[in-house]
Amino acid sequence: MEKTTAKKTTKIDIKGKIVSGYVNHVLEHGYEPVSVFKFAKDLKMKEEDFYNYFTSFDSIKTAVWSQLFEATVESIESQEVYREYSAREKLLSFLFTWIEELKKNRSYLLSLYGSKKDIKSLLPTEVKIFKSKFKDFANEIILEGKETEEIASRPILSDRYDDALWFQVWFVFQFWLNDTSPAFEKTDAAIEKSVNLAFDLMGKSALDTFIDFAKFMYQNK
Amino acid sequence: MESKVKEQQSIPTSKVQRAAKFISTGAKVGGNYVKHYAKKVVNPSMTKEELHNNNANDIYNSLSELKGSALKVAQMMSMDKNILPRAYQDKFTMAQYSAPPLSYPLVVKTFQKYFGKTPESIFDTFTKSAVNAASIGQVHQATQNGKKLAVKIQYPGVADSVSSDLKLVRPFALRLLNMNEKELDHYMEEVEEKLLEETDYTLEVKRSKEISKACSHIKDLNFPDYYEEFSAERVITMDWIDGKHIKEWLETNPSQEDKNRIGQALWDFYHHQVHNLMQVHADPHPGNFIIQNDGKLGIIDFGCVKVIPEDFYKGYFSLIKRELLINEDELNEIFYGLEFISDKDTPEEKIYFKGVFKEMISLLGKPFHVETFDFANNEYFEQIFKLGDRISNDKMFRKSRQARGSRHGLYINRTYFGVYNLLNQLEANIVTTKPEWLE
Numbered sequence: 001m002e003k004t005t006a007k008k009t010t011k012i013d014i015k016g017k018i019v020s021g022y023v024n025h026v027l028e029h030g031y032e033p034v035s036v037f038k039f040a041k042d043l044k045m046k047e048e049d050f051y052n053y054f055t056s057f058d059s060i061k062t063a064v065w066s067q068l069f070e071a072t073v074e075s076i077e078s079q080e081v082y083r084e085y086s087a088r089e090k091l092l093s094f095l096f097t098w099i100e101e102l103k104k105n106r107s108y109l110l111s112l113y114g115s116k117k118d119i120k121s122l123l124p125t126e127v128k129i130f131k132s133k134f135k136d137f138a139n140e141i142i143l144e145g146k147e148t149e150e151i152a153s154r155p156i157l158s159d160r161y162d163d164a165l166w167f168q169v170w171f172v173f174q175f176w177l178n179d180t181s182p183a184f185e186k187t188d189a190a191i192e193k194s195v196n197l198a199f200d201l202m203g204k205s206a207l208d209t210f211i212d213f214a215k216f217m218y219q220n221k
Numbered sequence: 222m223e224s225k226v227k228e229q230q231s232i233p234t235s236k237v238q239r240a241a242k243f244i245s246t247g248a249k250v251g252g253n254y255v256k257h258y259a260k261k262v263v264n265p266s267m268t269k270e271e272l273h274n275n276n277a278n279d280i281y282n283s284l285s286e287l288k289g290s291a292l293k294v295a296q297m298m299s300m301d302k303n304i305l306p307r308a309y310q311d312k313f314t315m316a317q318y319s320a321p322p323l324s325y326p327l328v329v330k331t332f333q334k335y336f337g338k339t340p341e342s343i344f345d346t347f348t349k350s351a352v353n354a355a356s357i358g359q360v361h362q363a364t365q366n367g368k369k370l371a372v373k374i375q376y377p378g379v380a381d382s383v384s385s386d387l388k389l390v391r392p393f394a395l396r397l398l399n400m401n402e403k404e405l406d407h408y409m410e411e412v413e414e415k416l417l418e419e420t421d422y423t424l425e426v427k428r429s430k431e432i433s434k435a436c437s438h439i440k441d442l443n444f445p446d447y448y449e450e451f452s453a454e455r456v457i458t459m460d461w462i463d464g465k466h467i468k469e470w471l472e473t474n475p476s477q478e479d480k481n482r483i484g485q486a487l488w489d490f491y492h493h494q495v496h497n498l499m500q501v502h503a504d505p506h507p508g509n510f511i512i513q514n515d516g517k518l519g520i521i522d523f524g525c526v527k528v529i530p531e532d533f534y535k536g537y538f539s540l541i542k543r544e545l546l547i548n549e550d551e552l553n554e555i556f557y558g559l560e561f562i563s564d565k566d567t568p569e570e571k572i573y574f575k576g577v578f579k580e581m582i583s584l585l586g587k588p589f590h591v592e593t594f595d596f597a598n599n600e601y602f603e604q605i606f607k608l609g610d611r612i613s614n615d616k617m618f619r620k621s622r623q624a625r626g627s628r629h630g631l632y633i634n635r636t637y638f639g640v641y642n643l644l645n646q647l648e649a650n651i652v653t654t655k656p657e658w659l660e
Binding site: 079080081084085088089092093096097100181183185186188189191192195196 | 323324325326327329330333334339341349376377378381
């Protein structure tokens, strides 16, 4: 992971060329190039040069995912109103914008992931960087939510909130892949509703009060 | 104007969840009946009214969580005051004012989708939370160049859920409205068509402009301007109408003269639409009428417009003539035309239904039989309610296997009941104009 980020800063151009070459290939053929050799040849570069930037096609896919993430964050942070948002609204804003970024690459994503029955088992390596970046982002939101008391701190459980949000991102992605409603309206509704549910579950609820009360009764028996 | 609605914490998502919501209400309503009869054993003086009250509470609570078209149906039912028992009415009237708002990021997204810009970059100011809920959308307030604007935004996916929502409401409507299934389907078809139209905001802007232009000459009326450049399939931008709703306005103790003036403006508005334009603002619920500070009546929301077919119009309004002036043959022809009776009826049924409809029509047509009519007269409304109650509980009606009344009548009746009710609230004395051919 460190390797790729280090390279990115130095040789952005060739890296970008490889990524877009790969995406184009998938778009036009519907599958990935047969070999690195063939792919490098099409890009008029030597195979060994390719390895200076990427070790395999998987690492290109990884780069695409993290590019999508970066573009999303950049776009939401450019909206002035974003800073005024509550934690709940920040996550909503992230997902709505992220879906817009995905939309630009829908064909690419569909040809790679559309036919797969169970995406979860396939993805770990390809989305590793995206996942860790998203979790950093999510933890920031969670921390903020805890400060404003939108989110309740619970022992053990609250350390896993970022995983829950990550799971939600996947839910939205899968929903979107299968969405056939015009302008993906249903995905919008799915985001709205699932985020509300997630935040309601993380927020202070009757259950917390109940546990507190039960504890009190137990200790004073 | 500022109605703070509590942001709803969760919206039932899928059809399954929605169905579950309805089932739990069904169970509760059933439970209320059991409770009612159990209590009645102990205390025979307990009234049906109390039972209706409990039911209305439970049904309203679940409907308000569903929003969208289910809410719309609740509104519709609250409009048809003559059909519903009183306890239901009060609860459902609440539905007209409160629905939970959607999140701001989704508003931003909707704007970006249709205009490629955020609301802040289009308008000088834009409220982050909704200031008002419309039944299938929410209203934000914006300003531009010092002008106050209302921006209505539709909830995503409403159009898709209309049909499935109506299917869910069906069993309740059957129960509440005391209708048989055939009759209800007849009713639901028309409702579905109208609801789908209401989700089309482009059509709404077009109609709003058309009708407000055609009615601009009527005294004491005011219509907002609509801004097409900031309107789209799911967004409508129009002038903000400042003022008070009828209820609030009445609290300021306006003079009888003012009440008559506003009432007359309302009457003239509907007269012109029905008899000259042949299309009518079919949603006369109190939220759509605002009395402005300069004493004019502001009218908004042309989402629900009923176009009146020519032959239906002739038949329907001929009945308004004093019954004495119509002979039996003419009447029969009209009743057949409006599908009140048909060849499938037995002679006995024909006589019964003709009698009932004649009674109904002469009652509803009463304001037209005189030069001026005092809508403050509660006795008149009492009579209408009583007749409605009597009819809906009558065995002949419930046994009848077919739908009665042309489907076009649904919205026209609803419109007239709505207008009558508003005028009753206003306690206005109205010059009840009629078209020349009915004089």
